[in-house]
Amino acid sequence: KQEVTQIPAALSVPEGENLVLNCSFTDSAIYNLQWFRQDPGKGLTSLLLIQSSQREQTSGRLNASLDKSSGRSTLYIAASQPGDSATYLCAVKNQGGKLIFGQGTELSVKP
Amino acid sequence: ETGVTQSPTHLIKTRGQQVTLRCSSQSGHNTVSWYQQALGQGPQFIFQYYREEENGRGNFPPRFSGLQFPNYSSELNVNALELDDSALYLCASSFPSGSPQETQYFGPGTRLLVL
Numbered sequence: 605k606q607e608v609t610q611i612p613a614a615l616s617v618p619e620g621e622n623l624v625l626n627c628s629f630t631d632s633a634i635y636n637l638q639w640f641r642q643d644p645g646k647g648l649t650s651l652l653l654i655q656s657s658q659r660e661q662t663s664g665r666l667n668a669s670l671d672k673s674s675g676r677s678t679l680y681i682a683a684s685q686p687g688d689s690a691t692y693l694c695a696v697k698n699q700g701g702k703l704i705f706g707q708g709t710e711l712s713v714k715p
Numbered sequence: 716e717t718g719v720t721q722s723p724t725h726l727i728k729t730r731g732q733q734v735t736l737r738c739s740s741q742s743g744h745n746t747v748s749w750y751q752q753a754l755g756q757g758p759q760f761i762f763q764y765y766r767e768e769e770n771g772r773g774n775f776p777p778r779f780s781g782l783q784f785p786n787y788s789s790e791l792n793v794n795a796l797e798l799d800d801s802a803l804y805l806c807a808s809s810f811p812s813g814s815p816q817e818t819q820y821f822g823p824g825t826r827l828l829v830l
Binding site for chain 1: 719721746748750755756757758759760763770771773803805807817818819820821822823824826
């Protein structure tokens with residue numbers, strides 16, 4: 605059974621700092637891995653999607669990596685801003701098409 | 716913002732009642748998935764519909780049921796509501812797995828409170 609874990613559960617950093625969020629999964633037979641952002645009480649916004657054959661994806665200040673063999677992904681945020689404050693969720697997609705989510709990392713960027 | 720809409724935005728029900736939540740998918744998407752997100756948790760997969768047929772189900776009891784219509788909009792029905800059903804219910808639309816554009820686009824969710 606696939607399990608997804610995110611560490612840390614919460615993170616507080618000063619503005620401008622570079623940071624890394626971690627995601628691990630137990631079954632390497634994934635179809636893809638996706639990082640989402642969720643603002644309080646809101647839906648999910650897709651940030652980056654990495655196919656199982658890829659190693660990383662980049663979008664602006666965000667870079668996500670995938671190491672299937674070790675069951676790990678990281679989301680790197682450069683030069684963090686207060687507007688980056690949100691919960692970040694990692695999800696893996698299996699061959700059946702459903703997304704399996706971690707519990708999220710709640711990020712707070714202090715001005 | 717995605718083109719996925721959900722209604723209602725908030726809902727309060729009492730234990731034992733029934734509820735219907737609605738989702739309109741993004742234009743062109745024929746696959747709809749429903750997720751339940753309890754407070755402080757990640758979303759949990761309930762089920763997925765593809766071309767009006769259920770196409771996968773998570774670990775939820777039969778009192779959670781769904782429909783998909785010819786225009787690909789969808790409903791989630793929950794019977795005999797329990798206190799633990801209180802959660803944010805998220806709908807996501809996509810193209811089917813294997814298609815080049817298979818990212819799931821999420822709606823804003825329906826917040827259900829069961830008293």
